[in-house]
Amino acid sequence: VTVGAGAVLEGVHRHVEAAGLELAVDLAARGTATIGGMIATNAGGTRVLRHGSMRAQVLGVEAVLGDGSIVSHLGGLLKDNTGYDLAGLLCGSEGTLGIVTRARLRLVPSLPERVVVLVGTADLDAAIACFVAARDGAPSLEAAEVVFADGIDLVCAHLGLAAPFPAPQPVALLLECRGRTDPTAELLDALSPVADRIGATAVADSAARGRELWRYREAHTEAINAVGIPHKLDVTLPLREMASFRVRVRDAVASVAPHARTYLFGHLGDGNIHVNVVAPRRGAAVPDVVDGVVLELVAAAGGSISAEHGIGTAKRSYLRLARSDAEIAAFRRVKAAMDPSGILNPNVLFPQ
Numbered sequence: 508v509t510v511g512a513g514a515v516l517e518g519v520h521r522h523v524e525a526a527g528l529e530l531a532v533d534l535a536a537r538g539t540a541t542i543g544g545m546i547a548t549n550a551g552g553t554r555v556l557r558h559g560s561m562r563a564q565v566l567g568v569e570a571v572l573g574d575g576s577i578v579s580h581l582g583g584l585l586k587d588n589t590g591y592d593l594a595g596l597l598c599g600s601e602g603t604l605g606i607v608t609r610a611r612l613r614l615v616p617s618l619p620e621r622v623v624v625l626v627g628t629a630d631l632d633a634a635i636a637c638f639v640a641a642r643d644g645a646p647s648l649e650a651a652e653v654v655f656a657d658g659i660d661l662v663c664a665h666l667g668l669a670a671p672f673p674a675p676q677p678v679a680l681l682l683e684c685r686g687r688t689d690p691t692a693e694l695l696d697a698l699s700p701v702a703d704r705i706g707a708t709a710v711a712d713s714a715a716r717g718r719e720l721w722r723y724r725e726a727h728t729e730a731i732n733a734v735g736i737p738h739k740l741d742v743t744l745p746l747r748e749m750a751s752f753r754v755r756v757r758d759a760v761a762s763v764a765p766h767a768r769t770y771l772f773g774h775l776g777d778g779n780i781h782v783n784v785v786a787p788r789r790g791a792a793v794p795d796v797v798d799g800v801v802l803e804l805v806a807a808a809g810g811s812i813s814a815e816h817g818i819g820t821a822k823r824s825y826l827r828l829a830r831s832d833a834e835i836a837a838f839r840r841v842k843a844a845m846d847p848s849g850i851l852n853p854n855v856l857f858p859q
């Protein structure tokens with residue numbers, strides 16, 4: 508599909524649905540996020556596990572560069588090795604290289620059958636074992652999201668929802684599979700070798716129940732925002748580091764902000780955890796030093812300091828934790844070539 512950069516994700520979903528197709532990137536901000544913004548941030552979302560992030564969907568773009576020239580390559584060919592991949596370069600460029608005006612996006616067939624299962628476990632290691640079993644045993648796996656008891660309690664209080672399980676579970680893993688035929692048996696078979704690690708399950712027996720189970724995950728952002736303005740750290744970790752990071756990040760935050768609350772949730776399938784640090788009541792502040800403490804921990808564990816939200820202005824002083832001087836120098840030369848006067852998002856990405 509070829510769309511204008513201002514098209515909103517939800518509208519694009521509706522438009523291509525009529526042809527039995529889907530744009531494979533989906534995220535909770537679907538009602539406001541534009542295709543241009545999603546390309547500029549290389550948005551990820553809940554289906555990266557199966558389909559990749561925005562960069563994997565973009566077959567071509569039209570854009571205005573900083574010098575006013577227009578580049579357009581919208582032919583939509585899958586194979587096209589005719590020089591530099593400008594579309595790929597604009598993905599994740601955070602508006603620093605060009606203004607995207609149109610895009611040609613790959614679509615995938617809409618798979619009619621789905622199952623959503625919320626798996627409760629005693630700890631994160633058990634949740635990871637369940638995810639790995641599902642990933643290896645169920646090719647129809649499309650999403651694997653993780654939330655924790657404190658976040659679920661907050662969401663339930665904020666939205667007035669009932670708890671998802673009869674008895675509280677410290678960790679909840681949300682799995683979604685999709686296929687041409689009902690993938691429920693495939694997913695449950697895949698989980699059977701790790702049955703002893705599972706404390707409780709909630710299986711959606713209808714589309715409406717599936718949406719309800721997703722609310723426990725997708726409402727985290729709004730429930731946390733209702734407590735206060737959070738420091739948002741959006742990080743990736745190697746799966747093997749995830750469980751120890753969870754413990755260490757709470758200790759690290761407590762060492763500089765003892766009264767803050769730290770909520771973790773995210774896309775377990777991609778190793779992507781959102782760390783949200785918020786003061787326990789409105790008006791109280793979390794010191795900025797929290798960002799550095801958390802991001803240094805991530806870098807030391809071999810992770811990424813920005814999984815999908817980008818560097819922007821808030822994280823640019825930390826870019827050196829993730830990128831070498833030589834890489835940043837190469838970034839600057841690319842920026843100078845495409846935006847010679849430095850007029851596009853001049854305060855974004857680069858360390859001062």
Ligand SMILES: Cc1cc2nc3c(=O)[nH]c(=O)nc-3n(C[C@H](O)[C@H](O)[C@H](O)COP(=O)(O)OP(=O)(O)OC[C@H]3O[C@@H](n4cnc5c(N)ncnc54)[C@H](O)[C@@H]3O)c2cc1C
Pocket residue numbers: 512533534535536539540541542543544545547548549550551552553601602603605606607608728815816852855
């Ligand atoms: C509730 C919620 C859930 C979210 N979940 C996810 C998630 O799961 N995964 C994920 O990756 N992100 C997620 N996000 C972030 C979301 O992807 C981005 O907010 C969104 O993609 C950006 O689109 P936007 O139109 O709002 O862009 P804006 O916020 O307006 O802009 C974002 C950046 O892109 C630049 N930009 C915007 N349009 C263009 C253009 N046409 N050309 C060049 N640069 C441009 C802007 O200058 C800015 O630097 C979430 C956000 C919210 C609020």
